[in-house]
Amino acid sequence: QVQLVESGGGLVQAGGSLRLSCAASGLTFSSYAMGWFRQAPGKEREFVAVITKGGGSTYYSDSVKGRFTITRDNAKNTVYLQMNTLKPEDTAVYYCAARYYSVSFVSSLYNYWGQGTQVTVSS
Secondary structure (H helix, E strand, C coil), X not given: CCEEEEECCEEEECCCCEEEEEEEECCCHHHEEEEEEEECCCCCCXXXXXXXXXXXXXXXXXXXXXXXXXXXECXXXXXXXXXXXXCHHHCEEEEEEEEECCCCCCHHHCCEECCCEEEEEEC
16 A cells, blocks of 8 residues: 655754655655645645656745755655754644645645654744
8 A cells, every 4th residue: 555654853943954754655656746735733734845756846835935845766765855944833744745647736636645744843
């Protein structure tokens, strides 16, 4: 079965950095666009970033553009989210998700989801 397993979350001070990883198995990874979403307490899940199946294009929400970078390694079936200059408002559970073939900013259009990893940014 398909599994997406996130790692790398934790507690960091404002201005710090974290690198999230999402290891995928059970799917043809290079056929899937990979996205990162996040959900803060009491808020809806929101789009953060997405990368095309080949890794040639990336898209970001305005709130993270210039601070976060999404990359992927299709040989390792892994997608990454490098998060720099973190802010307290970045605190959330971060989820990776896989969507067959094409990118989307809409969470309901994704086929598979990981269990999430907590990121907490202290002020």
